[in-house]
Amino acid sequence: MTGTPASYDSVARYDTLIHRRQTRSVRVGDIWIGSDHPVAVQSMINEDTLDIEGATAGIRRLHEVGCEIVRLTVPSLAHANAVKEIRQRLEDTYQPVPLVADVHHNGMKIALEVAQHVDKVRINPGLFVFDKPDPNRTEFSPEEVSAIGERIAETFEPLVQLLKQEDKALRIGVNHGSLAERMLFSYGDTPLGMVESAMEFIRICDRLDFHNIVVSMKASRAPVMMAAYRMMADRMDAEGFPYPLHLGVTEAGDGDYGRIKSTAGIAPLLAEGLGDTIRVSLTEAPEKEIPVCYSILQSLGLRKTMVEYVACPSCGRTLFNLEEVLHQVRNATAHLTGLDIAVMGCIVNGPGEMADADYGYVGKTPGTISLYRGRDEIRRVPEAEGVAALIALIKEDGRWVDP
Missing domain, CATH: 3.20.20.20 (Dihydropteroate synthase-like)
Known part of the structure; x- marks a missing residue:
């Protein structure tokens, strides 16, 4: 039929x-x-x-x-x-x-x-x-x-x-x-x-x-x-x-x-x-x-009063402790208003699934993080510097306010 x-x-x-x-x-x-x-x-x-x-x-x-x-x-x-x-x-x-x-x-x-x-x-x-x-x-x-x-x-x-x-x-x-x-x-x-x-x-x-x-x-x-x-x-x-x-x-x-x-x-x-x-x-x-x-x-997209976090559920491809890093990112940025920030465990789904986000934090290779602005990869940094580098990128764009 x-x-x-x-x-x-x-x-x-x-x-x-x-x-x-x-x-x-x-x-x-x-x-x-x-x-x-x-x-x-x-x-x-x-x-x-x-x-x-x-x-x-x-x-x-x-x-x-x-x-x-x-x-x-x-x-x-x-x-x-x-x-x-x-x-x-x-x-x-x-x-x-x-x-x-x-x-x-x-x-x-x-x-x-x-x-x-x-x-x-x-x-x-x-x-x-x-x-x-x-x-x-x-x-x-x-x-x-x-x-x-x-x-x-x-x-x-x-x-x-x-x-x-x-x-x-x-x-x-x-x-x-x-x-x-x-x-x-x-x-x-x-x-x-x-x-x-x-x-x-x-x-x-x-x-x-x-x-x-x-x-x-x-x-x-x-x-x-x-x-x-x-x-x-x-x-x-x-x-x-x-x-x-x-x-x-x-x-x-x-x-x-x-x-x-x-x-x-x-x-x-x-x-x-x-x-x-x-x-x-x-x-x-x-x-x-x-x-x-x-x-x-x-x-539902009816009001924008906080940061929207996009994060994958984690799987065997994840290249860092996703839950821990998401908490670190949230603790550093939760006071901001109106941003979409994605934290993705690997490159397989990361760029595509987070395409609508303002910023992305993606596991590139073991020990290395890729930071994105929208769909564009901006830089790669050691995992230990990832959260600080994300904050620096937001500041570069003039979208940061102190807590």
Whole structure:
């Protein structure tokens, strides 16, 4: 049988470039979220917001390691008032940092207060107008559904109007594990239920002519999360709502598995062009999330914030201790930004596999290293001088900065 399957006919399937879904731009402090801007990195402090000193320090630690937007939890009016003091302390002792307030159960009064002190408010549609589930309920009548919808719109409108007046942003953040009871009855515990939950709030905003919206569809399982985001993007585009997406796998855990699980959910969507800001949710110190975010973005070519190291896995042809030398090269150059450096064990694969690198360190013969600039061999040096000679070459090109 000859011919190409229809699903493979599209040239786009083989395109090496990421074509981002076109979205509007939404400003969060001095950071813009949307397809015309780099994918933004964010995280969330784990200090109690009432601990003003601790929360301020936590926000600063995150910002200093590259977190561009910081979220804090605001479960009460006292917490909302504390945010005002936190913001002032940041401005007085450090610098302004884009802040997001997380508001949950029946939090309208809290949201109206804290909206004056942050750059974005995040609400969870399943909890914002919250009714305790009734274990005896078997269905929702159309009249009940309509009445709940009207109550949500009436409750939600003052926050939308305030955010519109203040020119601030809203995140409609759906969580798979906290869908409203009527959504579960109507759509089940499904990505469709997540989408419908978000769309209800988006349509209210649209009726009020408010469009500074970012949407998230988080789940603790990557396949559910990916399905929800794809469906959400399709639904918004079909209805003319080009809002940015905030990507994340919620409750990913810790260690290698938490990092792999987050990457498994976030990276495929980014590669498809979906996603304008990301958070990796680890059960670790929040600062440890930021390198993972940047690694995901750099591996896909979406941001260049560190050195990209290309290194072969080593084999019987390798002419030096590849793992040791890679560590030496990394230790000497990791502070640089925007370079691709290849460390290759032998000449067989070296020049070809590292063709896109800015610089190459290749085993030429036993005891001898070849240094490359792009595809061109520049010089050969004794192995003991290899790392120093690589640094000297980078300096010659004016691309070196001191640590």
